Amino acid sequence: xxxxVRHAWSVARKDLLVEFRSRTAILSAVVFTVLVLMVFNFGxxxxxxxxxxxxxxxxWVTFTFAAMLAxxxxxxxxxENQALEGLLLAPISRGSIYLGKLLANLIxxxxxxxxxxPLFALFFNVRILxxxxxxxxxxxxxxxxxxxxxxxxxxxxVRTRFAELLLPVLLLPFMIPPLIWAVLATARLLADRPxxxxxxxxxxxxxxxxxxxxxAFLLFPATVNE
Amino acid sequence: xxxxxxxxWITAIGLVLLAGIYVRALAFTPIERFQGPAxxxxxxxVPAAWCAMLAMGLVGIAGILYLLLKDPRFDxxxxxxxxxxxxxxxxxxxxxxxxxxxxxxxxxxxxxRLTLTLFLFLLFIGYLVLRGAVTEPSLRARYSAVLGICxxxxxxxxxxxxxxxxxxxxxxxxxxxxxxSLPGPMLVTLxxxxxxxxxxxxxxxxxxxxxxxLREQLEAAGGTGGGGGGGHA
Amino acid sequence: xxxxxxxNAGYMVAAYIAAAVILVSYAVxxxxxxxxx
Numbered sequence: 115x116x117x118x119v120r121h122a123w124s125v126a127r128k129d130l131l132v133e134f135r136s137r138t139a140i141l142s143a144v145v146f147t148v149l150v151l152m153v154f155n156f157g158x159x160x161x162x163x164x165x166x167x168x169x170x171x172x173x174w175v176t177f178t179f180a181a182m183l184a185x186x187x188x189x190x191x192x193x194e195n196q197a198l199e200g201l202l203l204a205p206i207s208r209g210s211i212y213l214g215k216l217l218a219n220l221i222x223x224x225x226x227x228x229x230x231x232p233l234f235a236l237f238f239n240v241r242i243l244x245x246x247x248x249x250x251x252x253x254x255x256x257x258x259x260x261x262x263x264x265x266x267x268x269x270x271x272v273r274t275r276f277a278e279l280l281l282p283v284l285l286l287p288f289m290i291p292p293l294i295w296a297v298l299a300t301a302r303l304l305a306d307r308p309x310x311x312x313x314x315x316x317x318x319x320x321x322x323x324x325x326x327x328x329x330a331f332l333l334f335p336a337t338v339n340e
Numbered sequence: 341x342x343x344x345x346x347x348x349w350i351t352a353i354g355l356v357l358l359a360g361i362y363v364r365a366l367a368f369t370p371i372e373r374f375q376g377p378a379x380x381x382x383x384x385x386v387p388a389a390w391c392a393m394l395a396m397g398l399v400g401i402a403g404i405l406y407l408l409l410k411d412p413r414f415d416x417x418x419x420x421x422x423x424x425x426x427x428x429x430x431x432x433x434x435x436x437x438x439x440x441x442x443x444x445x446x447x448x449x450x451x452x453r454l455t456l457t458l459f460l461f462l463l464f465i466g467y468l469v470l471r472g473a474v475t476e477p478s479l480r481a482r483y484s485a486v487l488g489i490c491x492x493x494x495x496x497x498x499x500x501x502x503x504x505x506x507x508x509x510x511x512x513x514x515x516x517x518x519x520x521s522l523p524g525p526m527l528v529t530l531x532x533x534x535x536x537x538x539x540x541x542x543x544x545x546x547x548x549x550x551x552x553x554l555r556e557q558l559e560a561a562g563g564t565g566g567g568g569g570g571g572h573a
Numbered sequence: 574x575x576x577x578x579x580x581n582a583g584y585m586v587a588a589y590i591a592a593a594v595i596l597v598s599y600a601v602x603x604x605x606x607x608x609x610x
Binding site for chain 3: 344362435
Binding site: 321 | 459470483
């Protein structure tokens with residue numbers, strides 16, 4: 115068990131090292147996030163629409179795009195120099211490859227979200243500190259949800275033509291439920307509603323995560339085995 | 341080819357019976373007092389939804405069986421069920437808004453069930469697109485199986501969301517824990533419609549399956565020398 | 574017959590026609606695809 119986790123961490127570490135050494139992907143994701151936030155900010159008429167009404171949607175659009183960026187490059191690394199074959203030949207289980215990739219993607223998206231959230235609060239003048247804990251909880255749970263499925267699917271799409279186009283198409287139905295629950299919960303939180311109102315969504319998010327991480331873990335070998 | 345012929349017959353019978361359902365629903369089933377005639381869309385919309393869900397469920401099961409047993413017949417079945425499921429989803433998605441407009445006053449609303457049934461349609465489309473993007477048959481079969489299997493829990497979450505969150509969508513009146521609360525003649529029409537739609541599903545899937553099978557046979561036989569087992573019906 | 578409710582039969586007809594068109598079209602499509610083989 116411990117070995118399994120170690121292997122997963124090795125895979126994750128490898129990906130993260132590549133990512134953070136070159137820094138291009140993380141930089142583009144952050145720049146993109148800032149861009150989206152700015153556009154939304156200038157796009158609305160402050161006298162007509164209160165920031166807090168649009169805020170949840172804007173936040174989640176931004177995070178969703180960041181996740182897509184991360185997922186698109188998740189397996190692209192492995193395409194070069196036949197790195198994927200090398201990875202598969204390593205004496206580690208397929209499951210730990212999946213977990214490693216999942217971890218790397220989560221950290222990547224997490225970093226972008228960690229930068230984006232304060233910027234969001236700043237640009238839109240939204241008070242997030244009072245609800246920061248549940249907010250981070252919602253963000254974390256939803257992110258795990260779509261990154262779990264996205265990591266699985268990107269393993270498949272990377273070998274097809276139009277991979278960057280195919281991944282969002284396949285992922286869409288799987289992203290919407292966690293996204294809806296997250297947006298609704300975020301809206302409630304930012305509107306200072308009591309926590310009891312969002313427990314239903316938190317439970318759904320958690321259930322979704324457990325189910326899909328488990329399922330993706332089980333199915334991942336089928337996507338890479340010859 | 342026998343399978344194809346059987347499929348065609350089943351479909352033909354199904355279509356004739358569908359006409360019968362239409363007559364029964366439109367002329368011989370009472371009009372619902374509060375919703376008016378538009379409520380009768382129920383007899384088409386709900387069975388179509390059932391078939392779409394059934395189709396997706398079977399795609400998922402076929403996927404599991406394929407991954408476990410590696411039998412290409414399961415993959416062929418999955419492909420057929422997905423295409424037929426798309427057709428029924430389309431029926432569901434057109435009749436749904438047409439029903440919604442007079443009853444709820446709006447063509448569309450993002451309530452839990454409507455939204456997520458839209459995504460059932462998108463799931464089917466995704467499945468078909470994925471198949472289109474992968475040319476190698478065994479890879480395509482594996483990938484399709486994975487996608488199909490993931491679709492099942494998504495459907496479960498859809499159903500749960502409806503129960504857990506109050507929405508505009510009518511609460512289930514047939515498939516719920518207590519006895520169905522639909523009055524007699526309406527229930528009969530609905531059940532008959534379920535039967536006919538399911539029959540159509542079977543007819544379509546059998547034909548579509550036969551189509552895949554025959555195509556594969558033709559390809560295997562190659563361009564020269566003519567097909568060996570390829571069929572005339 | 575008791576009161577018939579709001580007069581929205583037009584929607585009913587539209588939906589029934591739409592469903593029939595979709596189902597019959599698909600049946601025809603399948604027939605033609607399998608015929609061509």
